[in-house]
Amino acid sequence: MARSFLLFLLGMLVFGFAAPVTAQTSAEEGAEVVVTATRVETDVRHLPDSVTVISREDIDRREVQGLYQALETYPSISIKHNGWLGQWGYLRLRGGKSQDTAVLFDGVRLYDPSYPANDFGDLWSWFDAENFERIEIVRGPQSALYGSNAMTGAVNLIPRKGGGPFEARFKGGYGRYDTWRGTGHVKGSLGPLGYFVGISGVNTDGLYRDSEFRQSTVDTNLNLTPFANSSNRILKTLKLDYTLRYAYGYLNYGQWDWKSFRAYNDPHAERRQIIFLNHFTVTLKPTKWWNSKLTAGYHFTKRDYLDRDDGVLAYRADGSPVTDSYMDGLYRGKVYPVIFQNDFFYKDWVILSAGIEYYKEKGDFYNASSWGTKEYDDEVSTTSYFANLFLLPMDERLAVNLGARVDDHEEFGTHFTYKVGMAYFLTDTLKIKANLATGFRAPSLFNLYDPRYGNPDLDPEESTGGDIGVEQELFGGKLRWSVTWFNTHYEERISFNYATWHYYNSGGGVATGLETEIESRPYSWLSLGLNYTYTEGQEDDTENLALVPHHQIGARVSFEWQKLRLNLYYKYVGRRPAYDHKHMIADYSRVDLTGSYAVTDYAEVFFRAENLFDVDYEWAAGYRAPGFNLFAGIKLKTF
Template sequence: MLKGIIRLLFVLSFSTPALAQAQTFNLPEIVVTASRWDEPRADVPQSLTVISRDEIERRGTSFVTELLQTQSDLFLVQNGGAGKNATLLLRGGNGRQVLVLVDGVRVNSPSTGAADLGGLLTDDIERIEILKGPQSTLYGSEAMAGVVNIITRKVVGPPKTALLVEAGSFSTRKASGSLSGGTDRHDYRFSATWLDTQGISAARSGTEPDAYTNTTLSARLGFAPSARTGLDLNLRYVHDRSELDGFEAGVGMVDALNWIQKRDDYLVALRGEIFLLDNYEQTLGLSLAGQRLKSEDPDTLWNNARINTTTHQLDWQHVLDLDRLTLSGGFAYRREAAENKDVFDEAVDNKAGYANTKLRLLDENLILDAGLRYDKHETFGDELTYRIGALYHFRPRDLRIRANHGSGFRAPSLNELFYPFYGNPNLKPEKSSAWDVGIEQDFFAGRLTLGATWFQQRYRNLIQTNFATFTADNIGRARVKGLELTAMARPMDAVLIKSSYTWLDALDVDTQSRLALRPRSKVVSSVEYTFAALSLGVEHIYVSRRLDPFIGRDLSAYGLVNLRSAYTLTRSLSVFARIDNLFDKSYEVAGDFGTPGFAAFGGLKAGF
C-alpha cells in the first residue's frame, strides 16, 4: 500500500504541465542573529549562512538535522536514526562549543553544555541563521565556534489553515496542522505536529528497530498597542519517546530490548519592545527553557536516570540608530539549574554587560563593527570577550570583502562542575580566539555568485578527563584552520545550481592527532528545477574519512544522493515526495551507530 502511494506521488510530480512560469530566487534580506537586531544581510561583516523557509519547503524534510546536514560547513553527529541524540560540529568546535537558539532563547543543556537537535522538527520554522566564528561578545558562553538561531514562523495576513500528511519508509507517519493570521496590530500562529516511526536499530550491528515518536506544539502571539510598542509571546512544547540501544564492553553497541527514554522540552519567552524615540529602541526579554528527561531500562542499573534542567534568562537591550552609526548594548542575566536524581542538584548564575557599534562609511560601502562583553560567572569569576569586523562592498564589480577577529568562551557545564567523582568546581572556562577573511562576487547580473572564506581558530583550557585524577580538568588545546567555498548559479530562470565545499584541518595540539569526528572535506551539491507547478531536486553529499577514537578506527568516507519532487495540483493542494540515500549506501556518522539506508517518503499539503 505504502509503496503504491509513493509511486503515485512520483508519477504526479513528473507530470509536467503545458505552461511554464519563471520563478526567481531571492536570498533573505533581513537577518537578526549577527547583531541581535534586524538589519540587511548585506551589512553583516560576519560569516553568515541562512536556510530560508523556501529552501525548507523545497527540501521537504521533517527534521532540522536533515536540513543542517546539507550545509558543508556543518557536521552532525547522531547516535542512530530519526530522533536520536544529535550534536553539531562547526569550524572544529564540538557540540558544547556551538550555541543553539530557538527564537533567540538558548536551548543548550545546562547539564551537558550541548544542544540535542535530534527532536527538532521543521514544520513551524521560518528560517535558520548560522553565524560562524566566536560570538561570545553578543551571546556569552557556548558561542565559541558559532551560533545557530532557529527562528519560528510569524505570519501576517488573512486567517490561514495549513495541513500536511506524510508516510514513508520505516513505517513512518506524520501529520501537522497550523492556524495563523494577523494585522499590523496583532498576529497569531498555532501549530501541532505528530510524527511516529519504527526507525532503524540505533546499534549498527543490531537487528531490533528502535522506534521514535514526537509531538510538538507551538504558539506565537504578537500584539502592538501602538506604532512604538510591541509584545511577543512564544510557547513551545515537545514530548518525545525514543527506544535506545546500549554499549557492551569489548563488543560495542548492541541491542537493548527495553531501554526507553522519554523527554519533555518546554520553552516560554516573552519579549517587549518600545521606541522611546524614532531612532532609540529598548527591548526586554524574559525566557524559561527546560527539559524533563526520564530514562528507563529494567535490564540494567546504569541506563536509569531522572534529569530535570532549566535555564532562566533576562535580557535588556538598547539600540540607538544615528544614521550611519548604530550603537547597541545591554545587560543579561542567566540562571542554569540541573537536578540529576540521587546524583546532584546544583545551579549557577551568570551576569553580563555588552556593547556593540556599527559604523557605515564611504557611502555605506564600508561597514565597521566592534563589540565588547564582560561576564561575571558564579564559579570561575570574570571573563572579557571582544569582536571586530569589517565589510567593504565594491559595487561597480558586485564584490564584497570581509574580515573578522574575535574571542569566545565556554563556561563549564554543571556535569563538569558537580558530577560525583568526576566534577571539578575549580574549572576555568574554555577559551577561543579566531579570525577569518572572505570574498564574494556576483557575475552576470547576479546569475552566478562565488564565495571563499579562510578561517583559523585556537582553543585552550579545553575541559577533558585528567587520567591522573579521573576528574575534569583544563588540560586540552586545539588548533583549527579551514577553507569554505560556495557557488550558486542560475543559468536559466527554472534551474538553480548550488555547491559548497569545506576543507578542515582540526588538530589536537598536545597529541598532534586529528580532532574526533571532524571530516577533512565535505562537499554538498544540488540542482533544482522549477517549471510552473512542478519542482524537482537532486543533491549529493560527500563526507571524507573521520577519526573516531572511541572505537579506535577511522570512519570511511561516504557519498549520499537524495531526490525530491513536488507538484501543485490546485491553489490549495500539492503533493510531494522524496528519496533519501538513493543508492542504499552503508555509512557511519558515529562509530557503531546505525544509519538509514534507502528511504522513500511522500505526502500531501493543503492550505485554506
C-alpha cells in the same frame, strides 16, 4: 577591565541618545537581512561574517523532520548521528566541538543545564524543524554577542510569528521504517492580535529492531499592538509578543559496546524527554532612532531514562557476551533568561546595539536505581553587558563591526570577549572581509558537580579565532562565490578522562580550514548551490579532530516548472576519526531527492527519497545509517 567596558558601554549609550539622528535604516528594502550577526536586522551584503540563511521555503522543500536534516549540505557543518530519527545526534561547526556552537531560539540561548556540556546536547536529531520562519547560521566566534558556548559560531532558530491574513495548512505522510508524520498550523489576525498555532508529530519504528521514536510538538505565537490606533506616537509602537514551544518525545535507544566498537539493540532502554520554552517580549520605539526590547523567558527540560537489565544482549565476534549496562535516572534543567537590548540608528550608516543579559540556570539529577536519591542540585547565574557597533562609512563601501562583552559568572568571575570585523568593497560587487574574535565557555553544572564524573577544580575554556575571505556577485546577483580561510585556537579545553572517569582541562587545541561556496540562479526556475570545506586541527593531544573530515562537499539543485518542483541534494563526507581518535569512519557520498506536484490550488502531493542509491555508510562508527528511504504524502492549504 569590567569598569573600562562599562565606561565604554556608557559612552556609546550617550552617543546614541545625544546624536542628531534620522529614521531607522538598518537594511535596504527588499534586501536579505539577518539578525544574528549584529543582534539587529542587517543586510547580509554588508556583513564581514560568513552567514548562511535557511528559509522556511528551503526547509519545506527538503521535507525534513529532524533539525540536523535541515542543516546538511551547508559549509563547515559536520554531523554525527546514531542512526534514524530521534537517535543521538551532534554537530561540529568549523571543527569545534558540539558545545562550541551557541544555539539560539528567537535570539535567546537555548541549552540544558543538566547536559554534560551545558549545550544543546543531542537535540539536533530530536528537535523538530517544523514551524521555523528561518534558520540563521553565523560562522566564527560569537561570544562577544552571545557569551558562553559561542566559540565557533551561532545557530539561531527563528520561529514563525502570528499576523497577516488567515492561513491554514496541513501535511501528512508515510514512509519506510513504518514512519508516520503529520503537521498543521493556522495563522492570522484578530484585530490588533496576531496568532500562530502549529502542531507536528512523528511516529517511527526506527532503523533498528528496537529504536522506536515518537514525538509531538506544539508551537504558539501571540503578538499584540494594543495601542495601534492611539494618537500617542510612542504608545502606538508598543508591541507585546509571546512565543511557546512544547515538545514531548519517547525514544528506544541502543547500547554502545566499546570493546567491539559497535551498537547493539537494547529492548528496554527508554528515554522520555520534555522541552518547554516560553518567551515574553515587550518592544517600544521611543523615537524614530531608538528601539528598546525587553525579553523574559523560562526554559524547562526533562530527561527520564529507564533501562531495565536485559542480561545478555548479543555476542561479539570472539564469542564473548555483550551484557546490558542499564541506567535509570532523571535529569531536569531550568533556565531563566532576561535580556534588555537597545538599538540606536544614526542616518544610514551607524547602528549601535547595547544591553544587559541575565541567565540563571539550575540543574538536578535523581538516580532512580538508588531509591530516588537526588545526586546533585545546583544553580548558577551569569550577568552580561554587551555592545555592538556596526558602521557603514564611505558610501557603504566599508563596513565595520565592533562587539564587546563582559560576562560576570557567579563561579568564575569576570571574562571579557571582543569581536572585530571589517568588509571592504573593492568594486561594487567584489568584497574582502576579515574577522578577529575571542570566545569563552564556563564549565557546566554537570562538569563541576556530578558526583560520579564532576570536577569542581575545572577552569573555563577560552578561544581566539578569526577568518579572512573574499566574496563577489556577478551578472546582477545571479551568481555569487566566496572563499574564506578560518582559524581558531583553544585553551583549557574540558575533556573526559577515561582513566579517572572525571572531567579535566586537557590543554589547548586548534582548528583551521577553508570554506568555498558558489550559488547561482541563472533562471527563475533553476537555482544551484555548491560548497567545499577543508578542515584540519588538533585536540586532546591528538593530531586530528574527532568526527570532522578533512574534505566535505555539499550541493543543492532546485528546479521548478509550472506545478512541479524537484530538489536534488548531494553530500560527500571524507574519512574521519571516531570519538576515540583511533578508529576511522569510512568516507561516503549520499544523494537525496525531494519533489512535489500541485494537484489543485489547495492540494499538493510530495515525496522525499533519502539515500537514493542505497549507499551503505555510517555517520558514527558502529551505527548503521539509513538505506534507501522513501517518504510520501499530501499537503492541504487554504487562504
